[in-house]
Ligand SMILES: Nc1ncnc2c1ncn2[C@@H]1O[C@H](COP(=O)(O)OP(=O)(O)OP(=O)(O)O)[C@@H](O)[C@H]1O
C-alpha cells in the first residue's frame with residue numbers, strides 16, 4: 001500500500017474543500033433553515049405529528065440523508081472529474097498507485113466533507129426542534145455506509161462523464177427525485193396503497209427509513225431490509241469501480 | 254540486462270482505438286544509466302506516445318518495458334517510483350500553491366515528506382519566492398519549471414522531459430540545460446524530446462529519431478555527426494566564374510552566387526586528402542579566392558536528410 005499517496009490525495013481533497021469553506025458551511029445551514037421554515041413551521045403546524053413524532057423533528061433524518069446523497073455524489077464526482085478535465089490526472093496515472101488507493105483517497109475526501117455537512121445540518125436542526133437519537137451507533141453506521149456508497153457512486157459518475165452537463169445529469173435526474181420521493185417529508189402509510197407499493201421500488205426509501213429508525217425507533221420498512229439495501233448500494237458501487245479500473249475505462253487510452 | 258542499462262523497451266506497439274495507423278510500431282530501445290537521450294521526430298511521430306507508455310499513462314497494445322531490471326507491469330510500484338515525467342503540455346492545477354503541489358507530488362510517489370530537499374529544488378528552479386502563490390498566478394515559463402520541480406520531487410532516477418523548452422525564453426532554456434547537465438552529473442538518466450535540434454546537439458549523448466511510429470535510427474551523437482556530417486568549404490572568388498572549370502569536375506563542387514562562390518563538399522571518410530588536392534587543383538587552374546569559410550553540417554540537415562529517406 002502506498003499510504004503516503006492515499007494521504008496526499010485525501011489532504012488534497014480536504015484542502016480543496018477548505019478553500020471554499022464558507023460555501024461548504026453556509027449553504028447547508030441555509031437550505032436546512034429554509035426547509036424548517038417551509039416544512040417545519042408553515043406546513044408542519046398543520047400536520048403536527050407523524051407516527052408519534054413531531055413533524056419538525058420527523059423531517060430531520062430525511063433532510064440529512066438527502067444532503068448526504070447529493071453532497072457525496074457532487075463532491076466525489078467533481079473531485080475526480082476535475083483532474084481529468086484539466087489533464088493533471090497524468091500525475092495520478094504515472095504514480096506508483098493502485099486503483100483502490102486512488103479510490104480510497106478521493107472517496108475518503110468526499111465522504112469526510114459530506115459527514116461534516118451532515119453534522120452541521122444536525123446541529124442546525126437542534127436549534128429548531130427537539131431531537132432524540134435513540135440509537136446513535138446505528139445512526140453513525142447508516143450515515144457512514146450511505147456516505148461511502150454515494151461517494152463511490154459520485155466517483156463513478158466523475159469517471160464516466162466527459163463534460164460538465166453529464167456530471168450534473170445523474171444527480172439532477174435520478175438522485176434528487178428519488179430523494180424527494182424517498183420519504184423525507186412523509187411516511188409511507190400517508191400514501192395511497194398503490195403509491196406505497198411504487199415507493200418500495202425506490203431504494204432511497206430504505207436508506208431514509210433505516211436512518212430515521214435510528215433516531216426515533218419508527219420505520220416504514222423492515223430495519224434489516226434497510227441495512228441490506230444500504231450495503232447493496234455499497235457493493236454495487238465497489239463492483240462498478242472494480243470493473244471500470246479493470247477495463248481501464250475512460251482513464252487510459 | 255547489461256550492467257549499465259536502466260530502461261529497456263521491447264517490441265512496443267501502440268494502436269489508438271480511433272485511428273487507422275499505429276502510433277508506435279515495434280519500437281525497441283535500450284537506455285543506459287546516466288545518459289542524456291534525445292528523441293527527435295516531426296509532429297505526430299509518436300514521441301509523446303512512447304513517453305506516456307513508459308510512464309504508465311497510456312497502455313501499450315503490446316510489448317514490454319523494464320526499468321532498473323523490474324518489469325513495468327508486475328513491479329509497477331518499483332518502476333514508477335524510479336521515473337519522473339515533465340509532460341509536454343502545461344498541466345497544472347489553478348488554485349493549489351506551488352509549495353503544496355510539490356509536496357503533493359512527492360507523497361504521491363510514496364516518499365515521506367522531505368522539505369529541505371523540496372526547498373532546494375524550488376531554489377534551483379527559481380521558484381522559491383513563488384512558493385506561496387497559487388499556480389494560476391505563475392507565467393508559462395514558471396509553470397514549465399514547476400512541472401520540472403514536481404517531476405523531481407520524488408528523486409527519480411530516470412527523468413522524462415517532453416519538449417521542456419517549448420515556450421521558454423533563451424535565458425531560461427540555458428539554465429534548463431545547465432540543470433539537466435547537473436542532474437546527469439548526479440546520476441539521473443534523462444530522456445528528452447525536442448524540436449530544437451541545437452538542443453539535442455548541445456546536450457544529448459545519444460539521439461534517437463522516430464518517424465511515423467518507427468524508431469528510424471539510434472546512434473551516438475558524435476558518431477552520427479561524424480558519419481553523416483559533411484564538411485563544406487566555401488570559397489569567395491576574386492573574379493566570378495561563368496562555368497565550372499573542367500579541372501574541378503572530379504570533385505563534389507558547385508558554383509553559387511552568380512559564380513562568385515565555389516562550394517566544395519567532402520565526405521568525412523576522405524576529408525583531408527580531398528581538400529588538399531582541391532586546393533592544389535585550384536592553384537594549378539589559377540583560380541584565386543579572397544576568402545574562405547568552412548562549415549560542418551548541423552544535426553538539422555542530417556535530420557531532414559534522414560526523414561526524407563525513411
Ligand atoms: N489520445 C489519442 N488518441 C488517438 N490518437 C492519438 C492520441 N494521442 C496521440 N494520438 C496519435 O498518435 C500519433 C502520435 O502522437 P504523439 O502525440 O505521440 O506525437 P508526438 O511525436 O509527441 O508529436 P508532437 O511533436 O506534436 O508532440 C499521432 O498521429 C496522434 O494523432
Ligand SMILES: [Mg+2]
Pocket residue numbers: 300301302341415
Ligand atoms: Mg508530443
